[in-house]
Amino acid sequence: MAKSAALLRIKSSFLYLPAFYGILSACLAFITLFVDHLLLVSGGRSTWIPFILLSDISLSQTILSSIASSLLTMTTITFSTILVVLTTYLSQFSPRALQNFITDHATQRVLGIFTGGFIYCILLLLLLKETEENQLFLVPAFAVGIAILCLIVFVFFIHHVTTWIQVSNLLHNITVKTIDSMEDRFLSKENAQIDSPWDDWESQEIATKKPIIYMSDKAGYIQYIDIPSLVETSCKYECIVKVERKQGDYVNEDTPLLAIYKNEKDISKELFMSHISVSLARAPLEDVEFGIRKVTEIGVRALSASINDPITAIHCIEQLSTILSRLSSMPEAAPYFNDKNRNLRVMVRNPDFFEYLNISFSSLIRYGKSDFDVVISLFHALTIISNHSEGPRKEAIWKFTQHALEAMKSENYLEIEKLRLNQSLKELLFSLGKSKEFTHIMFQ
Incomplete structure (x- = not known):
């Protein structure tokens, strides 16, 4: 974009x-x-x-x-x-x-x-x-x-x-805004033009070269990375740029931000750094992770002893399942960006699907694992996400499911609660194609 x-x-x-x-x-x-x-x-x-x-x-x-x-x-x-x-x-x-x-x-x-x-x-x-x-x-x-x-x-x-x-309307608004950001980022024209791994041979070649490292000019959050402008500038100077931090990361004056791979050193730092916006606060400019964190934080706060509102936490989990279901059906963000001649110009770091799952649900599991309704809603959300996922993303969900079960194993649920948890877990494993694992990880 x-x-x-x-x-x-x-x-x-x-x-x-x-x-x-x-x-x-x-x-x-x-x-x-x-x-x-x-x-x-x-x-x-x-x-x-x-x-x-x-x-x-x-x-x-x-x-x-x-x-x-x-x-x-x-x-x-x-x-x-x-x-x-x-x-x-x-x-x-x-x-x-x-x-x-x-x-x-x-x-x-x-x-x-x-x-x-x-x-x-x-x-x-x-x-x-x-x-x-x-x-x-x-x-x-x-x-x-x-x-x-x-x-x-x-x-x-x-x-x-x-x-x-009303919290329900607030969560719906955040969900809609986050999905819009995802569509702008993952369904954009430049994201669709991804080379096959073997076409980006330059990424292997530059591993042997020593880059010019540019530090951030100020402390703050990376609000926006203007990829098309970076590609245009890199093409002009005939160099390859690697963005060392992803959008939403916090950086300071000693944080490496850009690595420039070029034989000569006749390039302007200000010109390249002008394509990356750093500010004191995060902004939802294609920052999908920021929108997810907002929903998660509302859910975690609802589970605190001072508020004690698990229904709001469940609503947050449902909204997160909507966001991640949509995300799972989208192509992964492009790590490489080429110029018009298909020469590699910009490399960026992108979170994988497991990282999005971890950002969404880990805190909710940590503070809500003792609440039966929260755990049930989490399994249901993972099942919905799995139904919209394929291949490696199902493996990411399975990996996160194991992580969640490890956190829950110290909890003492009632017998009738265990029956319902096992039923929800069985549905999740069936969606993931891991039904054979049920007897090893079921609640007993």
Whole structure:
């Protein structure tokens, strides 16, 4: 996906849509004032505009000032409501989940409309001047229309907040965003053009060469790696670039980030490093692992003694099964990227399917293995994932199943619970093609 990381960060910024609506409302203020002036000059007000929509200078200023103060109050209430939601997210769900609510376009549009309405009324108050005696104005009617729109938006915002604060809706939103990131990353055009292993003979050849190592310029998380730009730059300098860290990894000033394989040293470090975005916080810019960790963290927090909500943890496991089922049906991320002449240019590190399983379920197993319902839901989730998987990915699921069973062997379940666990385990092993292993690993 050849999008600029800077552009993606701007679009996900909390100020992006409010600033856009603010500028739009300023332009609208000048346009409506200009239309009002044209109608005055042409004398068309009495012909085209109902008299009830026209106001004199005193009434116009009263209407605009009242609407401006009301919109400022509504904006303040909206910000206070957002702070309440953020506090709830911090205490109940996950600090990482704040990002989903703040960057949600519906939330930003509400603030943008309120901000834009306030700017519109304030500018009209500043610009509205009486040029002749007993002059009537149309612009207050526009302001009243904007005020009614803001009231409708405010009612929508209350509904929006009550919907978002429900954990089921939050988990669904994170799941949808994560699946979208997976499709952007794994189903992209550049990911589909993968050479066969024997075509990348250069990767074997460069193992004997000493690369030029570039360290990270600052500490933080790798937000985005612009692969197409790296390929283009590597082609220009006729070199091969190996990205030593994967997206989402934390790096500091002493962390090797790029290895450049080239005979000469006439290359610009700044040019290559500009294609990798490092920031203090992780961002969901094709970062599948980050989305998975959000769901897992909500589930782990739900299993804590202070919250003790295993139903939420089960819901998290179900959402993770949806994400990993979709992931298992996608091709693996390309480790090699070639130029137009099929010459190797960029090598990257990608997590394998077992690593995704480990990120998703290991913490939930550690803290929820004593809860029978959580364990049952985990086996059911692994069965669903296995039904969508083939070959090596089934082996990864089998490997993780062994890991999970090892963690559970110290737990003492009731006899009826063991019967249900064995039934779920048998279904999982049948899906994995490992039915013969059941007698060796069943709960006894």
